Each structure stands twice: as C-alpha cells, then as structure tokens.
Amino acid sequence: MGTVKDKTNATTDADVQEIRFHGRGGQGAVSAAALLALAAYEKGYQAQAFPKFGSERRGAPVEAYVRISNQPIRAHNQVYTPNIVVIQDSTLLKSEPVLQGLKANGLIVLNSAHQPSQPEEIENEYRWICLPASQIAETHLGRPLPNTVLLGALAAVTDWDILPGLAQAIENHLAKKGKRITEKNIEALHRGYESALQQGRADSRKEIAP
Amino acid sequence: MNGLVIEPGSTLAYHTGDWRTQRPVYRDKWPPCGQTCPASEDIQAWLAYASDQKWEDAWRKLTERNPLPAVMGRICYHPCELGCNRKQMDSAVNIHGVERYLGDMALQKGWRHKPITDTQKTQQVAIIGAGPAGLSCAYQLARRGYPVTIFDNQDVAGGTLYSGIPEYRLPKSILAQEINAILELGIQLRLNSNVGTEISMDALRNDYDAIFVAIGAQQARVMTGLDNSSHSVMAGVDFLRAINTGKSIQLPNKVAIIGGGNTAIDAARCARRLGAEVTVICPQEPHGTQPGHPGAEIPASLEEVLQAEAEGVRLVYRAGIKRLVRSGEHLSGLEIARVDRLHNLQGDFKPVLFEGTEEFLPAGFAIFAIGQEVNWKGLEAVIEKPANNITVGGDAAGKPRFAATAVGSGFQGAMITIASLTGTPPVYEQHEKAEITVKQLHLPYYPAVIRNESAILERWKDNVELVTGFNEEVTLNEAQRCLSCGVCFQCDNCWHFCPDAAVIKNDTGYEIDYDYCKGCGICAQECPSGHINMEIVTT
C-alpha cells in the first residue's frame, strides 16, 4: 500500500497508512478521525480510528488516530510514526510535539493561511498543505470549525478517492442536526478539497497515494 | 435448577418451643362482679353475649343462676356494681340496666326456660314459699328433672317480691310473667296453702322426698316499750302488703316512718303517693358520710333515697323515736331524739338516744319499718329436728335479706336437696377460678365510655313504673363497657404481638402453639383483661 514505508518498526508489514489528528477539545479531532476511517472503509479499505486514550477536556490538546490499510488491521497499539499529521489549530505547533514521529517525507495538513518555518531540530523533510480552514469554515458554516474543511483537503492530497465517502459520512454523522447544517458542512468539505487543489501541490498526491 | 442444595425448606421443622422456661396459658378468672353477686351470676359471661348482641344467649347464661332477671334488674341493689373493676377507670358498668333489658326482652319475645336434662326424676320435692328463694330453688330442681310442688299461704305467688315491693318499682305484671315462665317448667303451685297449720310438716314429709323451706321473714319486728299496738300505727311490711294487694288505705296529712332500710323508704314513698307529707326517722347517717363504715350509713339504697327525696320525702338522720305522742287514741306525733350510738351495750342493734335532745314531730300515722322476723309457727320441727332432706333458704335462713341473696340461696338449696336425694356431695357449680383484681388489668387498652343511667319519670304520683329501661343501643353500649376481667374477649393483642406466630387465631379465640412459643411473656403482659398466665415450665 502506497510508497511510504514504515522503517521504524521492522516487524510491521508497512501496508498501513497512519494519520494523526491534532486539535483542541471541542474542535472535533476524534470525529474527524472517525469520519476519515468511515470514508476509507466505505471505499473498501480496512480502517481503524481511535482517540488518544484518556479523558477529554474542552480546549485541551487532543489527538486522534486513523489507520488505513488493504489488509485487516489486527494490532490495537497506539500510533507512533504517522504518515500524515492533521493539525486543526496552528497554536499547537508551539505547545505540542505535533510533528513527533512523523515519517520522513510525511505530510502535514495545517489549518493556517501560511506555512510556518520548520523547527530546526527536525531534520526530516515534510510536505505542507496549509489552508485557512477556520476562515473557510466561518464563511460557510458561520462558525470557525475547521474539521470538515481539513478533511476535504486531506481527500484532495491523497488518492484514496474518499471525497464522496466523506460527504456520506458527514451526512450520516450530522443527520440529527438537520439538512441545512449537513449541507453546509459538505460544502465546507468541498471548499477544503478545492483549496488544497488550488495550492498546486498535485505532486504530493502522487507521493503519498496508497 | 434441579437438586440445587440451596433450595430451602421451612423453619417450621425447627421447634423453638424448646427454648421456653415459662409458658403462657389462657386461664379464665372470676371477676369481682361475679364474686359479689349474691346470686353468683356469671355476669361477665352474659355481658359478653350481650356485647355481641347475642341477647338470648345472654339471657340463658344469666338465668342459669337467676330466673328473675326482669325483677332483679329492677330491684336488686346490684352489689356487683360496687365490685366492678371499671370503677377504677371511670365508673362501674350499669349491670342491672342490662339485666333488666335482658329480662324484659325475654318476656317480650316469649323465650322459655329449657330443662338441663331430658331425664325426668321421680323423687318429689316440696317447697314452702313462692318467694324468690322458693321460686329459684324450684326452677333449678325442675330444670334438672325433679317434680316440684310449691306451697304458699298467699293467694298470689312472689312472696315479698309481690307483697313488699311497690308497683312503681316492680310492676306486678313483670313479676307475674317471670313467675309464670318458671312455672312453665312443670312446677306445681299450690296457693293459699298454709304449711304448718292446714298441712302438717309430717304429712309433707310423707308425701315428698325432700323439702325446701323458704318462708321468708314476713313478720314485722316490734319496737318494745312503745304504745304501738293501737290505732294509727302500722308495720312497714304490713303497710306495703296492704298497698301491694290493692287494699285502700286512708292516711292523715302527716306520716312518720321509723327505720332506714328499703322497707322504710318503700313505705315512705307509698305514703307519699297517697298524698301524705312523709318524714323518715333514720337512726343512721346519710350515704357517703361514713366512708369505710357502711353499717353507720343508712342501709336503704342510695338511688331509692334520692328518688324518695326527689318525691318530697323528708329524711331525719341520726334520730330515734322515744315515744308516741297520743291525743286519746289518735296519734298526734312522735317524740324523737338524736342517736348517740346504734347498738346497745349488749351489742344488739338498738339505737341509744341522747338525753335532752328531744323534739316533737307531728304525725297522724306512724309506720315502723325496723326489720322483719321469721314466723316459724307450725314449722318449729324444721329447726328443732334438722333432717338431711329438709333445707332452709331465703330470708328464713338469715341475713342479708336481699332478693338476690334469696335467689342465690334457692340455687344452693336446690343443690343441697339434690345432694341429699342422690347421696352425693352438693355441687354448687361454684367457679374454681382465681379471682382477678384491677391490678392485673391493663386499663389503658380500654376505651373510655361514659356509664349509661336509666331515666326516671317525673310523673311519680301516677304510681306507674318510675325507672325506664334501656333501649337496645344503650344496652349494647353498656354491655360493651365490661372490661371482661380475667376472661378473653378476643381483642387480638396476643395474636398481633406474638413475635413467633405461636398464637393461632380460630373462630372461638386463640390457642398457643407450644411447638414454637418461646415463652417471652408479651402476650400475658399485653393482655388487657389479665386472662393469660405465665406458668413455669416444669419437666
């Protein structure tokens, strides 16, 4: 699966893509992980999603993980060396070790209009997708919730072909909140997708395509 | 889950009765009403029936000892009520009111006495005197199958009940009906038959296997040392007999009665009804002034005295007569004086008067009611030659000379008579039960209910019955005031309070299941009527 191989864990057959979401309590990182896993699973991949274990506190840093694979996922271990990191809040770059374990040439999807300078102590080369997800969300949802926008971006920079799956997952997930909110979120998902495409990073798609 | 050993059985298999060192036993006691009843009625028992509105059962229980409840309910001085434990709580049960109601109801409903046995005896019994003792004895014998003949020298049965008690206290019709009910048991009554003169004792002894002598005490005592044998003077008993037999008597304006007994009060009230102004000269003190010394107080019953006073009879207490004051043959009055003491130096009842306290009491007629004596004329042999088969009862046998005593005496006479006829010891059917006092009762358990009193007519001059009887509601209410001293009345306390389900209730009461009773004693402790004894378990 894909070209990014896990070199840090010799025993793992590295057909697994691991995605780590960083956010703050209330921003929906755990939901985002679940939505991603659902979309991938609908597309025919094996998938697994789980939060960073522990209690959730609103505003506190939150992590959630997704594994996507062509093979059944047996291990229930935590994610240590993700292929992709999704950062829902750029302030976390300073306070949390959000890039820890990110594989060389790993992908970072960041909620920010600008790409920050990479900290010096990190040697690996990363690829950045930066988009003002909160602003986009504000425009379409009326609230700065970057979740679906970032998922759209993620769909744009991978070749899992999960955009329709995400839209369906969002529709299911938000079913109780009404049609209007669902439609706006799906619109936000598409805006994120388009925004990532417009960044002209088509090359990165190839790099991480499974 | 078959065969699981945790399936439990019942603790009924475990007999906790083994834990016991004492055990409760239901034991009837003999309450003070029964103890004090001269006729030994089981008052508690018939009140219990009455409480359940089992009126006929109550009447039958009552008439086991007293065949004259309508009479006694009117005239008995009910010592039972003096004994009643309920006095300690509020006031005694109005036993006589219930008794009268039962007697009247029996007459109204026509209930008939029933023999105790179907076996007709052959031994003949003669009874001399158809007063309360004679009737009671005859009744008890007849119920037990003995052929009985009553001889009486009067032309109406009843003895003193007839001749001595005025209509306003005991209507003649009531008396006659109760006597008839007794006679219906098959008793022969021979009136106007004077044993001792017309019929000899010997003849009687030949014809009868046993004789009960109940000739009463009908002869007036005479006060010695007075000119009282002539005009304007009469004995109380004679005066009452005359009144009761319908003789017409003319009285002067002022009448004096000498004596403090019921005869004196009856005479006074009869005289009052004839229109006289009546003064009773009574040697004793008034009621309630000599507590603890009942003999020092007027012996007439309080109710009678109060009614007499209400009717205008004047009582002069602690006074005695010194002489009759005559003007020619006519009585003009009495000289009376204050009483020093009631008995003379010999201890006989003979009031001693203070010198210098004399006063004149105007009176055109004087009635002496200072007691009666037995007239043994022609029957001296009874006393002189006692025989097993001759028994004396009633007023003739001694004091106290109350009607109820006579009824009780009649019962005892019957028992002695039967004993003599059968050669067995007399069976008095006395209750061999422990007596019970108020201390053994748990009074807080009983509801407070005010005693009911009979109404007294204000139309006393009509000479109709003065005291009205209870209606059913009042009677029931009164009967239910009975504390049932010493006898179970199924209050359920023992049953509710037993921690061990060892008191089993059934249709008639309770029984202890000794398999389980642990002997805690709560049932006895909480029994309102003191019915339950805790008895030490002996092996």
Next chain:
Amino acid sequence: MKKLLEGSRAIAEAVKLCRPQIVAAYPITPQTHIIENLAQMVADGDLAAEFINAESEFAAASIVLGAVAGGSRAFTATASQGLLLMTEVLYNIAGMRLPVVMVCANRAVSAPINIFSDHQDSMTMRDAGWIQLYVESNQEAVDSIIQAYRIAEVCELPVMVCVDGFFLTHTFEPVEIPEQTQVDDFLPPFHFERTLNPSNPFTLGGGSEPDNYLEIRAQQQAALIDAVNVIQAIGADYAKLTGRAYELVDSYFAEQADTVLVVLGSTMGAVREVIDSLREQGQSVGVLRLRCFRPLPAQALVEYLSAAKRIIVIEKAFSAGAGGIVAAEVRAVLQQVGVLIPIDSYIGGLGGRDLKLTIIEDVFHQSSLAKSTADGVFLDLKQPGTATKQE
C-alpha cells in the same frame, strides 16, 4: 454486513440484540460510551429496556442482581474501581447462581489512579465465581456478549465479558453486527427458574451454616467446571449461525511452535503481527490466547502447550507479592499432568502502557527465566528516575 463502529457502540448493539429488559450502570471511564449508547437506544425507543441510572457500581450490580431474580434479562458494565466497588455483589450474584451478564471495560486499579487499560480489575475478580471471557477484538466482544447470555442462562452462572478499555472500547473498527432474527434464533427468551414469584414463593440468599456452606460452594465449583463444555457447545452453535467460531483458547501456531506465548485480550493482535514476522524469519513461535479464563480451560491448556519447549506468559495484571497470575495457573495445570516446561512470566502493559510490537518481539529474544526465582518480570520497565512526570 460489516460496519465501522466504535467498540462501545458495537458492544451496545450486541447488548441490544440480546433484548435485555433492564440496563443498570454507573459511569466510569472507559465504560461510559457503552452505557451512553445504550441510554440513547432506550431514549430513542430502539431498545425496549429500562435504563436505570444507579447511584454507584455497587448499586448497579445490585440492581441487575434484583432484575434477574425478578425475572428479567439484565446488563451492566463497569471498569476498574467500579468493578472493585461491585466486588461484594459480584460474589453474591455468583453464589446465588444468577445469570447476569456484564462487560468489564478493563482498566487499571488505583492507586495511583489511572484510567487506562490493564487487566488488574477483572483479574482481581477471578475468584468471584463468574465466567470470564477476555476478547481480542470488538467483533469478538459482540459475539461473546451474545453467547454470554446463553451461557449464563444455561449454566445459571454470571458471565463477565472483559474488553480492553480504550484499545477496544474507543476504537472504531469493522464489526459485523448479527441480524436480530439471527440472535433471536440463537438466544431464547429469558427464563430463570428461580424467579421471585408469589405463586411459587422461594427464598433466595438465605443463611447457611458450616453444615452445608461447603456443599453449596462445591456445587458452584462443579457448575463452573461444567461450564467449559457449555461454552464450547454454545460457541459451536454460534459458529453455525455466523461462521465465526470461538474456542476456550485461541491458538495462532501454538500447537506447532517450540516457543509459545500466552496472552489475554486485545494484545493478541499485535502478537499476531510479531509471530508472523518471526515465523517469516524461520522461528518456531506461536501464541495461545486464553479467551476463557474462568473457568480455567485446563484441558485445552494441556492440549496446546504440552508439546512446547518454552512458554512465555505476558499478562496485564499480577498478584501483588507473588507474581503473574496466569503464569502461575498455567504452570500449575501443566505440572499437574506431569508436564514440566519452563514458563517465563512477564507483566506488562499496566496502566495503559502500550505493549509495542518491539517489546513483544524482544521477549522472544530474551533468555529464559527458567530456574531463576524471577517471576513476574516487568516488561518495558524504565530505569529509576526516567519515568516522566506528565499531566
């Protein structure tokens, strides 16, 4: 049809399929999502049960005790301190032979307080008289819950389905939820013979004496031992229905391997990865997972382990002052039948510490602990002073 579901949701769906009439619980991490899902199902009318918010786990256990005695199928779930707070009642439920089913979302026991997963909670309850099933995945959790009701009701014994907290309860993974009709065919309506009922008044939980306590306990023990057969039979029945078969133990090359690792619960997935890797390298290794820990499947242990040359036990709990619990029991079972294989006892993964694949693999490379007195060696133990101070 498989769905990607959070473990707690899958568990709740399984419980729902069993048609419990009473659900009683008290929230505790990481059990909460299970009961929240059930509460929502009841609120939405999707589950015809009463959801009883107990005021403690002690009460929750007592409520399901009463509910089953009162004739209704019941469910509860808890973890950690909650399970320990239930302790008295759990023994009582088992002693009264009440068919209660519960899920333990396995979590460490305080102090220090720690909300993450290990097996100390349910292991501490191993003597309570409950059947204990430790599951590897959420699929197995679902399947085990459905089987648990039938096992419990057939044996009149309570069943605890032990599901690793977070690792399973909070993880979304594909799970096939059986159809309601399938479950209805498999699990008959609730029937409990000793239901409290005035028409057949029965005393439950009365006193016993030295005279008979022993016999009652012996019956309980016999019933638990017999339950081994019931669990297998019901497992086979379930396999016919769903195609998913579960044994008392779950072997992955165990019977063919010189070195056999013994584990419980969700660690098994990672161990499978390690075994695959080592076997690719030509090593004769396998793993045996104890799915059923109570009753202890002694016969199966003998069957799968007798041929091994070395046994390694990694367990997420220990008997303080002694050592590994599972290791001691496996050793005892084998010794009883005269099999004297060296058994290395490791304790790891306590308090949520991830048993990384590298750590597991490393155990195979360690020299045997045999003939040393070391028992219950702690895995991944940091050197003094290096443990981090975190929030």
Next chain:
Amino acid sequence: MDKRDPYRHNVLTSGHRACSGCGEAMAARMVTDLIGANAIYVNATGCLQVFTTHNQQSSWQAPWIHSVFANAAAVASGVEAALRARGDDTPVIVQAGDGGTFDIGLQCLSGMIERGHDILFVCYDNEAYMNTGVQRSSSTPHAVRTTTSPPGRLSEGKHHLKKDVLSIIAAHHMPYAATATVAFFHDLKAKVEKAMTIKGPRFLQILSPCPLGWDHDASLSVSVSRLAVETGLFPLVELENGEVTSVMRLKQQRPVQDYLKLQGRFKHLFNSTSTAETATGNANGAAEIRHLQALADARIRRYELLQAETEWDTVRASQVQRHGRGGYRNTGQEAAS
C-alpha cells in the same frame, strides 16, 4: 406451607430463631401479614435475615431475597424494574434494620428514592447493630450504652445524637414517609395500608424494641415501644412529599425516665459515677437524662405532638375492642387461590 392460622398468612412463620420477645420479629410479622404473600420481599443483611433463614430453613412464605448488607434498596430497584418490564404489578418490599437504612444502606436507599421506584422500604429500627452483638449505629440514641459506645470513666454512652433519617428521606420529595411502632398496631396497620395505596417510593421507620440490645425483659417489648412514643422520644408521624401531614397526638406526655428506667442500656445514667463533665465536656448521668428529656421536648414541639388538631392520639390508638379492631386482609386461603 404453614396454614395453621385462617386469619393471617404468617408470611413470616414460626420456627425462626429471633430472641424471645424480639420486637423486630413482631414488627416484621405485622408488616408482612398486612401486605400479604402476594409481594416480593427484599431483605438487607441483619437480624431479620439471619433469624429467618438458617441452615436450609426459611421462615418466609412469600418470595424473598437477600443479597448483601448495603444493597437491599438497589436489589429491590432491580426486582421492581424487572417486574415492571414484564407487566407484573406485584408489590416490592424492602426490609432492613437501622444499619441497612441509616448507615451502610443509605446510599442505595437514596438512589432508589431518587429514581422513583415503586417500592415500600421498611426499616425495623432497633437503634443499634444487634445482629453482631449490640454495636452503636447512627440510629442509636444519645447516651445509650452499646459495646462500641460504652459508658466509662470518661463516657456516658453514645456521644452523638440519633440520626434524623426520616427528614433525610422526606427531603427526597418522598411521596410517603412515616414512623410507626409495634405497640400501636392499628396505627402501624393504617400506615402500611396507606403506603400500599401510594405509587412510588415509600418509607416506614418502625421502632422495634430489642430485649437483648435494649436490655429489658422480653415481655416488655410492646410496653417499651409504647413508652418511646408516649415520652415523645419517638414521634409517630407521616410526611407526604416532605410535608408533615399527620402526627399521633400525645394524650399525655410521660417523663423520659419512665422509658429509660425499663432499659439496661440507660442504666448507667441512673447510677452514674462519672465526674467527666468538667474534664472532657461530657455530661454526667443526671445531665444526660435532662438532655434526653430536652430532646423529647424538642421533638414534641417540632411535630406539635401535644397540640395537633387530631383525634388520633396515643390513647385512642391503643384501645382494643371485643373481637379485635381488624387484622390482616390476606389469609392462607386467599393466597392459595
């Protein structure tokens, strides 16, 4: 089945091992026969459970379950919910002692009430842990001697006051909470019967004298219980939705000494040699008697036991009548049908 008595079911039948004169056995027999065998009884651990189920023998002639000490209310919650789930309206009754109510069982009881279960919880209050040999509970009255509140050179018995559990329970917006005692059967009966007509949680606290723990003669269990009421120490009251709706008026207030003197558990107060008042702040015996009198007076004032506008008073409630004032609805025959 015990069918000895045609007039009561004997839900709690003979052969149980309660002490001679046991007030709890008496109270439980009253309550359970008033309710009948068509109910499910849940028992907390305690004397009642121990003496009624012993070594494969049960005294219960109705469905009965005991789990552990603290959880009777929760077990009952489960039973009640289970019955409700099955559309079965058989009543559910909890029986517990004061330990299982005031102390270890209070939490489960509170939960049961808060959730509104349709259950009658009956507390047989004998004011200490009698089952284990008379240790003090939070229901033990002030100054009582128990084995864990012994009088001594520095002590006049229990230092603390009896917990007012009724108020705690009433504060749950309780549909019905009442006190009763064995001496006043008809009051107890009225309360049980009233409780059985009310839906939701209900609570009865029944003072149940313990001859062993209170140290009085076995025959005095009823008398002592009556005096507890007549002195004002144990008011008989009813609370509905937290409001006092009825009290039993004291026809006459008895001094507390009348009650205390019958019981060995207060004996030390009458021959107190303690001079502890100055040393520890504890009072001596005489002062403790005054204190108990003051507590009684305070309860009488609080519930207006002397002034209440009611004809239901201590005299009227005690009174018996010929052929009883009515007993138990359920007989063996009825239950069998």
